[in-house]
Every structure is written in structure tokens, then in C-alpha cells.
Amino acid sequence: KQYMEGYKEYHPDFCYLFNSYYNTVGERTLRAERGNITRPGVDEVFAYRRYVDENMNQYLSNNIPADVQKLVQLGMNHEQQHQELFITDLKYALGHNPIFPVYKDDYNLLKDHNTGNGFVHIDEGIYEIGFEGDEFCYDNELGRHKVYLHTFDISKALVTNGEYIEFIQAGGYKNFNYWLDEGWAWVNENNARSPMYWHNINGEWLYYTLAGLQKIAPDAILGHISYYEANAFATWKGMRLPTEFEWEVASEQLDWGKRWEWTNSAYLPYPGFSIAAGAVGEYNGKFMVNQMVLRGASVATSEGHSRKTYRNFFHPHYQWQFSGIRLVK
Known part of the structure; x- marks a missing residue:
């Protein structure tokens, strides 16, 4: 108006x-x-x-002014974010219904598998981080800067359901040594024993999908995991989560886009970040506290929406997104 x-x-x-x-x-x-x-x-x-x-x-x-064109483009990308959130919110509502209603018979978004195995080796050095170019990006991707990274190896594969079941069976939710202090408090306050939508019925693991309650495929990629759970699993495995900078540097050698991948980086501004005037200034900057960065995209993300510099972010206890785990050693 x-x-x-x-x-x-x-x-x-x-x-x-x-x-x-x-x-x-x-x-x-x-x-x-x-x-x-x-x-x-x-x-x-x-x-x-x-x-x-x-x-x-x-x-x-x-013919609309250039500044308005940028606002329209921002609005379109914001709508794409909410298209994904609509799916995750719909699943959250239906997934807490005790009769596990079917949204669509062929709409199990958790059945995808890894395409690679082993690790990608990244040498220590100074790398540039952040968006560069004339195409669209969010303001939280701007402020391209250099970071120093130590040598690391990052997994080509995301953690699978079967691997996470091993963590559960090993008493992962019962051993405080694997958990951050706030994570352990979250486990006890919520009586957490498995990822969101998982149910152990008569000794068999099942999970709710938008195609209804189904048997968990051990070799399919894990989903709906919190940062607390991701960090605990990594600790149990004797590894860790990547920083968002490590993830970005390695991304061109990874097959990503099936899950939003938790990183070990707090959501903070890049050097030179400034909050824009008006309502646009409320879009990202004011959320840069008490949240962790996720990188990549998910099976519910609009095609072409994400990129290697994209910074998603959520509070560490959230599970309802299509989130997963990639490990670093």
C-alpha cells in the first residue's frame, strides 16, 4: 500500500x-x-x-523502481521459506495426532539415502566466507571475510537412522556425559528418548511421516533432530559438528540438500553487518542471539532457494524442521 x-x-x-x-x-x-x-x-x-x-x-x-524490485525479490524468497515451514508445521500438527493421519500416500519425505561415503579432507589455511555477486542473497550472508581453518575431515554422508538407533541402544539419552548442560536439562525436562516423530512399538522403531506411520529404514538419512541431539551424537561418536565456515569451504565437494545440517556455530553477524532501516531491518539481525546455524537445504526446500552461503538458524532445542547431522573429525 x-x-x-x-x-x-x-x-x-x-x-x-x-x-x-x-x-x-x-x-x-x-x-x-x-x-x-x-x-x-x-x-x-x-x-x-x-x-x-x-x-x-x-x-x-x-516499471517499478529498483529498490522496490529488491523488496519484491525479498518477499518472494521469504514466501519460499514459509512454503517449507507450512510443510513442517502441517507435519507437526498431524504428527501429534494419536491416530497418525495420512496427508498423502506418497509423501514420505524421509526416505532418501546418502550418495557418498568416506570423508573429504580440507587443508588448513585462510578461506573466504560469505556471499559474493549480484544475485539475490539475504543480508546475513553479506560481509564476505577471511577465516583461518585448521585441517579437518568432513563426512560425505549424513548420519542415518540406523546409526542413530545404535546411539539410543547404547544409552545415549541416559548418559549425561554426551550432552551439553542445557541439552541434558532439555532431555530430562522433556523425557526425550528419541528424535521427534519416532515411536518404539512392541520393540520396533516406527516414525510418523506425511504418508502416515511407517517402519524406520535404517539406511535412510536421519531427520527431525535438535542441535542438542546432534551434538550429543557427535560426542558419542568421538567426533564433532562442523563450524559453518568449515561446512561452506567443504560444500562444493559434498552432496547436500537433503537435510538442514546443524553446525557448531552460533548465529552471529558477519564483519560489517548492519541492520537496514524499516521493517526489512527486523528480518534477520534481531534474531542473532541464542540460535545455532544450519547449512544446506532440505527435501522440503523450494528448488533453487538455497546456496552454499545460506545461513538458516533455529534455537538448539527445535526438532520439527527437516534437520540432520554431518560429522567432522
């Missing part, structure tokens, strides 16, 4: 209703209380979508 003359909002209350965290936009509900808000019906949501699409198409049919 700021840029399109004569634009009228579809509904005067929708800005408040759908404002997730942008203080610049206006009043909003508390994050912890979002689930208490009664939402519009499906038909009205689709009508709202059509209204916005029609107005956007009309606006974009004209």
Missing part, C-alpha cells in the same frame, strides 16, 4: 492478524499466544490470496 496508489487493504484487521513479529508494521499478538487467535476460514484465506495476487500482478506490470 506504500507504493501502489489507490490500494485498499482486503481487511483492516488482517495486518494485525497475520503480523508475526514486525513491530515496524504495527501492533501484533505475543508470539507465545499466536495459536490462540481464531483464523479466517479456508475460503476467505484463498480469497485474500487472490486479492493480493491480482494487485501485485497489476503493480508489477508497470
Whole structure:
């Protein structure tokens, strides 16, 4: 409405209703209380979508300023993020239903396998990190800078379900020595004994997928793991998680894109990072606290959305994303 003359909002209350965290936009509900808000019906949501699409198409049919083009591109990439979040949120809702409803018969997104084995060796040295070029990227990828890395070897394969079952059977959730202090507190507070959506029924491991409850394939890639669990597993194996810089340097030699991969790096700004003015400034910078970086992409990520410099981030206890583990030694 700021840029399109004569634009009228579809509904005067929708800005408040759908404002997730942008203080610049206006009043909003508390994050912890979002689930208490009664939402519009499906038909009205689709009508709202059509209204916005029609107005956007009309606006974009004209020559628009370069700065607005960048905002539109940011908005499109932001929508792609929420397309993935829609899938993970849908699975979270259905996965906590005791009858394990089927969303689609052929929609098991956890059946993919590794394509490589062994390790990639990276020599010590000084490497450049961060986005470079004229294409789109998020502001948290900017501030290209040099880092010094010690020699390391990074696994070509992600951890599989079978490998993680070995961790469980070895008492991984019962031994505090494998866990960070906050992670061990999380284990006990939540009585955690396995990854999200896993169920041990009559001695057999099954997991909920959007295709319903299915037997766990031991050689398929592990998913829905928290940073705490990833770090504990790595400790148990006598290895560690990569830093986000190690991951980026090695990425061209890795087959990535099946899981968001936890790194051992806190989500912090790169050198020279600055918060933009206005609502855009609330997009990344204010979240740079108490979160860990994930690299790569997942089976639910829009094609072409991610890149080797992409920095995803979540709190360390979150499991509901399609997250996985890659080890370093």
C-alpha cells in the first residue's frame, strides 16, 4: 500500500492478524499466544490470496523502481521459506495426532539415502566466507571475510537412522556425559528418548511421516533432530559438528540438500553487518542471539532457494524442521 496508489487493504484487521513479529508494521499478538487467535476460514484465506495476487500482478506490470524490485525479490524468497515451514508445521500438527493421519500416500519425505561415503579432507589455511555477486542473497550472508581453518575431515554422508538407533541402544539419552548442560536439562525436562516423530512399538522403531506411520529404514538419512541431539551424537561418536565456515569451504565437494545440517556455530553477524532501516531491518539481525546455524537445504526446500552461503538458524532445542547431522573429525 506504500507504493501502489489507490490500494485498499482486503481487511483492516488482517495486518494485525497475520503480523508475526514486525513491530515496524504495527501492533501484533505475543508470539507465545499466536495459536490462540481464531483464523479466517479456508475460503476467505484463498480469497485474500487472490486479492493480493491480482494487485501485485497489476503493480508489477508497470516499471517499478529498483529498490522496490529488491523488496519484491525479498518477499518472494521469504514466501519460499514459509512454503517449507507450512510443510513442517502441517507435519507437526498431524504428527501429534494419536491416530497418525495420512496427508498423502506418497509423501514420505524421509526416505532418501546418502550418495557418498568416506570423508573429504580440507587443508588448513585462510578461506573466504560469505556471499559474493549480484544475485539475490539475504543480508546475513553479506560481509564476505577471511577465516583461518585448521585441517579437518568432513563426512560425505549424513548420519542415518540406523546409526542413530545404535546411539539410543547404547544409552545415549541416559548418559549425561554426551550432552551439553542445557541439552541434558532439555532431555530430562522433556523425557526425550528419541528424535521427534519416532515411536518404539512392541520393540520396533516406527516414525510418523506425511504418508502416515511407517517402519524406520535404517539406511535412510536421519531427520527431525535438535542441535542438542546432534551434538550429543557427535560426542558419542568421538567426533564433532562442523563450524559453518568449515561446512561452506567443504560444500562444493559434498552432496547436500537433503537435510538442514546443524553446525557448531552460533548465529552471529558477519564483519560489517548492519541492520537496514524499516521493517526489512527486523528480518534477520534481531534474531542473532541464542540460535545455532544450519547449512544446506532440505527435501522440503523450494528448488533453487538455497546456496552454499545460506545461513538458516533455529534455537538448539527445535526438532520439527527437516534437520540432520554431518560429522567432522
